[in-house]
Amino acid sequence: MVETAYGLYLLITIAITIWVARTLSKNGEVFLIQCFGHNAELARSTNHLLVVGFYLVNIGFITLTLSLGAEPKTMPDAIRFLSGKVGIAVIVLGAMHFFNMGAISHFGRKVNGWLFDQKVVVA
Structure with missing residues (x-):
């Protein structure tokens, strides 16, 4: 029972992590391009780095929390274990996503402000 519950926990949470990372990466690139003053190369690079960090933090969290709490002994315990x-x-x-969005938005405003406040003089 314990091994099955642990296996299901790892399978479910890692699958969700991969799905979320891919979804955010695919759909977030347009947002990043806008934040980085239409610099697509910088946006793609940042997007990739965010995905790697997202995987590292979340998979680390998932594996660390595996050992926390009581081991399930019965089917109801296993369901409570998995749902919790x-x-x-x-x-x-979700918290990581909102933190990343806030940080990118804040950084993007600084980059855009710097880029667009500069006056270009052509002689």
Whole structure:
């Protein structure tokens, strides 16, 4: 029972992490391009770095939390175990997303402000 619950926890949370990372990467590139003053190369590079960091933090969190809490002994315990652990992992994924969006938005405003406040003089 314990091994099955742990296996399901890892399978579910890592699959969700991969799906979220791919979805955010694919759909976030347009946002990043806008934030970085239409510099597509910088946006793609940043997007890739964010995905790598997202995987590292979330998979690290998932594996660390595996050992927390009581081991399930019965089927109801296993369901509670899975729902609690998957729920926490999903909340962390959402929090990471909002943190990243806030940081990128803040950084993007600084970059855009710097880029667009400069006066270009052509002689």
